[in-house]
Amino acid sequence: xxxxxxxxxxxxxxxxxxxxxxxxxxxxKKAIITHGHADHARAGHEHxxxxxxxxxxxxxxxxxxxxxxxxxLKYHEKLTIEEVxxxxxxxxxxxxxxxxxxxxxxxxxxxxxxxxxxxxxxxxAFEPIKSDIFITEATFALPVFKHPNANTQINxxxxxxxxxxxxxxxxxxxxxxxxxxxxxxxxxNGWHNTIYLHGSLVKICNLYEKFGxxxxxxxxxxxxxxPEKPHDFYKGKLILAPPSALADRxxxxxxxxxxxxxxxxxxxxxxxxxxxxxxxxxxxxxADWNEILTTIKEVSPKEVWITHGAEEAxxxxxxxxxxxxxxxxxxxxESDTDL
Amino acid sequence: xxxxxxxxxNLILTSSRNxxxxxxxxxxxxxxxxxxxxxxxxxxxxxxxxxxxPSMVKEISKLHIDKYLFDLSxxxxxxxxxxxxxxxxxxxxxxxxxxxxxxxxxxxDLINVQKKEAPKLISNYLDNxxxxxxxxxxxxxxxxxxxxxxxxxxxxAISKYFNKxxxxxxxxWHAFDPPYKEIIEWCREIIEKPKVxxxxxxxxxxxxxxxEENDYKLINPISYLAEWKWDGIRVQLVxxxxxxxxxxxxxxxxxxxxxxxxxNSFSQDFCLDGELMAGSIKIPGSFNDLQQRLNRKNPSxxxxxxxxxxIVAYDALxxxxxxxxxxxxxxxxxxxxxxxxxxxxxxIKFSDEVVFKNFQDLxxxxxxxxxxxxxxxxxxxxxxxxxxxxxPKGPWFKFKRDPYSIDVVLLYAQRGHGKRSSFxxxxxxxxxxxxxxxxxxxxxxxxxxxxxxxxxxxxxxxIRANTTNRFGPxxxxxxxxxxxxxxxxxxxxxxxxxxxxxxxxxxxxxxxxKPANEADTIEDLERLLNVRN
Numbered sequence: 001x002x003x004x005x006x007x008x009x010x011x012x013x014x015x016x017x018x019x020x021x022x023x024x025x026x027x028x029k030k031a032i033i034t035h036g037h038a039d040h041a042r043a044g045h046e047h048x049x050x051x052x053x054x055x056x057x058x059x060x061x062x063x064x065x066x067x068x069x070x071x072x073l074k075y076h077e078k079l080t081i082e083e084v085x086x087x088x089x090x091x092x093x094x095x096x097x098x099x100x101x102x103x104x105x106x107x108x109x110x111x112x113x114x115x116x117x118x119x120x121x122x123x124x125a126f127e128p129i130k131s132d133i134f135i136t137e138a139t140f141a142l143p144v145f146k147h148p149n150a151n152t153q154i155n156x157x158x159x160x161x162x163x164x165x166x167x168x169x170x171x172x173x174x175x176x177x178x179x180x181x182x183x184x185x186x187x188x189n190g191w192h193n194t195i196y197l198h199g200s201l202v203k204i205c206n207l208y209e210k211f212g213x214x215x216x217x218x219x220x221x222x223x224x225x226x227p228e229k230p231h232d233f234y235k236g237k238l239i240l241a242p243p244s245a246l247a248d249r250x251x252x253x254x255x256x257x258x259x260x261x262x263x264x265x266x267x268x269x270x271x272x273x274x275x276x277x278x279x280x281x282x283x284x285x286x287a288d289w290n291e292i293l294t295t296i297k298e299v300s301p302k303e304v305w306i307t308h309g310a311e312e313a314x315x316x317x318x319x320x321x322x323x324x325x326x327x328x329x330x331x332x333x334e335s336d337t338d339l
Numbered sequence: 340x341x342x343x344x345x346x347x348x349n350l351i352l353t354s355s356r357n358x359x360x361x362x363x364x365x366x367x368x369x370x371x372x373x374x375x376x377x378x379x380x381x382x383x384x385x386x387x388x389x390x391x392x393p394s395m396v397k398e399i400s401k402l403h404i405d406k407y408l409f410d411l412s413x414x415x416x417x418x419x420x421x422x423x424x425x426x427x428x429x430x431x432x433x434x435x436x437x438x439x440x441x442x443x444x445x446x447x448d449l450i451n452v453q454k455k456e457a458p459k460l461i462s463n464y465l466d467n468x469x470x471x472x473x474x475x476x477x478x479x480x481x482x483x484x485x486x487x488x489x490x491x492x493x494x495x496a497i498s499k500y501f502n503k504x505x506x507x508x509x510x511x512w513h514a515f516d517p518p519y520k521e522i523i524e525w526c527r528e529i530i531e532k533p534k535v536x537x538x539x540x541x542x543x544x545x546x547x548x549x550x551e552e553n554d555y556k557l558i559n560p561i562s563y564l565a566e567w568k569w570d571g572i573r574v575q576l577v578x579x580x581x582x583x584x585x586x587x588x589x590x591x592x593x594x595x596x597x598x599x600x601x602x603n604s605f606s607q608d609f610c611l612d613g614e615l616m617a618g619s620i621k622i623p624g625s626f627n628d629l630q631q632r633l634n635r636k637n638p639s640x641x642x643x644x645x646x647x648x649x650i651v652a653y654d655a656l657x658x659x660x661x662x663x664x665x666x667x668x669x670x671x672x673x674x675x676x677x678x679x680x681x682x683x684x685x686x687i688k689f690s691d692e693v694v695f696k697n698f699q700d701l702x703x704x705x706x707x708x709x710x711x712x713x714x715x716x717x718x719x720x721x722x723x724x725x726x727x728x729x730x731p732k733g734p735w736f737k738f739k740r741d742p743y744s745i746d747v748v749l750l751y752a753q754r755g756h757g758k759r760s761s762f763x764x765x766x767x768x769x770x771x772x773x774x775x776x777x778x779x780x781x782x783x784x785x786x787x788x789x790x791x792x793x794x795x796x797x798x799x800x801x802i803r804a805n806t807t808n809r810f811g812p813x814x815x816x817x818x819x820x821x822x823x824x825x826x827x828x829x830x831x832x833x834x835x836x837x838x839x840x841x842x843x844x845x846x847x848x849x850x851x852x853k854p855a856n857e858a859d860t861i862e863d864l865e866r867l868l869n870v871r872n
Contacts, residue, residue: 251761270416270418270485277352279352316407
C-alpha cells in the first residue's frame, strides 16, 4: 500500500510533513497524545491534543506549563488538521487512553497507542475500528504471553493477605493505571480494608477519584504518625508502591514483607525470582499474544505497522496470514518495562 | 501433582532458607509416603526417567507451534519446561479427574510408558493440567529445577518434620532408590532403622574447626598428627560389593562426573575420606584446574585425558568388612596405608604425615604453603581420636595459610540478593595501573562478604551518595573509597581487565581513612602471583 502522508521520523509518528505527530519523543509544534504514560506523553510540545483525562494527567505530572496550549478531544469527537480527519477511540489501557484514527485520501490509519482487551473498571474498553493500516504496539507479542483473567490474580492477592496475617504485602505497581486498576478490582472483589500508598502513587489516585472512580479508603504508607510501632501496625496490611521502591530500602520499614509485583512480565517465573518477587501477579495493561491477534482480525487492516515491543514474532505471524507487517522500531517507548 | 507443583512454585519464589524448609515441611504434611519419596528424588535431582527424554518435550511442542515462534519464545524465557508450559494451548474441556492425579501416578506413568506411547502420554497430561502443573510436570522430565534447594536442605526438612537425626538420613539416603520407601517408613516409625551394611552408602564426614590462638597450646607432636591440607574438594569414595560411588562432602552423588575414579575395580570393600585433586600424583594441578571438572556430568574422554583427577586419601571409615570409625586416627591410617599398597592404585595417594618438632616449627611449615599451590595449610588431628561425624571441637583442627590482603578502590556496586536485596552489597573494585598522569584504576575482582551489617549500612549510604553513573542495576561510584580485601589465592584470568583473578575475595576492613591514590597497584598483585608460581 502506498502511503505518503504518514511516516516514522526520529520524533516518532509524523503526519502530513510534520503538521502534527502522534506521541512524539521530542518537543514538536503539534502533538496528539494517546495516553498519559511518560514515554508517550512528554512535556514541552507547543500544542497538545488529547482526551480531558490525559491532559489532566499530564498537568498533574508536569505542572501547568507542560505545553503552551491544549485542545480537549472527546472520544469520537471530530477534528480536522490539514485535511486529515481525526477522531479518538478508547484504547482500554489507562484512564483517558485513546487510539488515534486518521482518515485522508481514502485511507484510514489507526495508531493504537498502548492497549488491552481485558476488562478494566477504571477506563473505557477498547473499540476496534476498521482501518487500512493498523499501527500497533507489541509489548507482549510472544505466544508465551497469555494473561490470565485479571480477577484470578486479584483473588490470589486477597488469599495471600488472609494467609499471612503476621506479614504485610508490598505490591509493586506502575503509578498511573496499574495502581488504580488493582485497587478498583480489589474493591469489586470485596476487599474494602484501607490500602496504604507510597507517596508517588497518591496524586494520580486522587486524580482518578476526581474523575469519578471511587477507590475506597486510601492512606499514605507513612511510619511516623502511626499509633503503634510501624512493625506492628502494618501486619496484615496491603501497601502499594512503584516497582523501584520494592528493591529499595523503603520497603524495609515494614514487617517481614511479602513482595509482589503486578505486571505482565510476571508470567516468567525465573524473571520474578530474579527480581526477588515472592508473589507474582500477572496483571497487565497491555494486550497479550492472543489479544493482539484478535484485535488485528477485528481491525482487518491491509497492513500492520509495529511501534515497539516483540516485533519479530508478530511480523512472522502476520506474514503467515498474508498480511504485510513492518517494524517502526520507535526508540523511546519503553517496551521492556510494563512496570 | 498439583500440590507438588505448588511446592516447586513456592520454593522458586522464596529466598530464605527457613521459608524454604517450611514450604517443604508443609508439603510433607499434605503428602503420603510414596509421594514424599518421589518428590524428594525430584528435588534432589536423583530421579532418572530413561524412557522420556527432554528432547521429546521440544518435539511435542511443535504440534502446537511452529519452530520460529517457539525459538523466539524459548530465547526470551530461557527455560524449556517453562516455555512449553506457557505456550501449550489451554483446553476448555479439561478432564476434571486430572486435578486429583497424584505425583505417584505421574512418575509411574513416566517410568512405565513405552517409548512409542510417550508423546501421547505427555500431550494428554499437558492438555489437562493447569499452567503451573504443566511447568512442574515438564521440569520432572527435563531436570534442572532451579528452585534453589540443595539435597542437603531437602534432607534437613525431612529431619525437622520427622524429628530424625540428619546424619542418619544422609547415611541411609544412598542405600535406597527413589521413592526411598524404607527411609520414609523408618521416619514414620513404621519399621526399624534399615540395615545398609551391603550398600555403598554415604557416611557423614568429620569436620575440622579452625585453629585459634587459644588452641595453640594444645598442639604438640605427641598428641597431634599433622598433614598438609590439600586444596581440592572433599570427597568420600566408597566401594561395596563391587558398586563404587563418589560423594561430595554434602552427600551428593558425583560419581557421574568422575568416571576416571569410579570405573576402577577393587578387590575389597572400603570407604575412604580424602581430597579430590586435578592432575596426577606426580604433577598435581591447582584448584583452578579442578574447576574444569566440577559440575560436569559425563565428561568427554578428551577432557578426562587433558585434566585427569586423583584422590589424596587421609582417612578410612570402612575397610575389609569392618566399620573402623571407632578406631584411632593412627590405627585407621595404618589400615588405609596398607589398603592402598595392597590395591596398587595409581590414582590414590596416601596423605603423608608432616613431621614437626613443636608449634613454632609448625608455624614455619604453614608459611611454606604460600609458595605451594596445592596446600591450603595444615590439618591437625588428635592421634587417639575416633571418627565422629559433624564438627566436634578438639580432635581435628585446620590451620590454614593466612589470606593475602591488598588495598583496592571501590569502583562499582550492585544490589545483593535475599536478605540484602535492597542494599548495595556486591562490590567491584580495582587497583592502580600505569604511572603518574596515565595512572588508571583497573578492575581486579568482586566481593560480597566480610563486612558486618553495620558496615553494610555505611557502604550502602556511601554508594547512594556518591553515584556518578548507572548502568542498569549497577552504580558507578566516585573513586575515593579504599577497601582492604583479603583473598586466598591469585590466578591469571581473562575475566577482569587486570588479567588477574582472586580466589574468594572478601572485605576485611573499610579504610575510610586512606586516600584512594595510596591504594595498591597491579604490580603489587603480580608480585604475589609470581611468588605463587
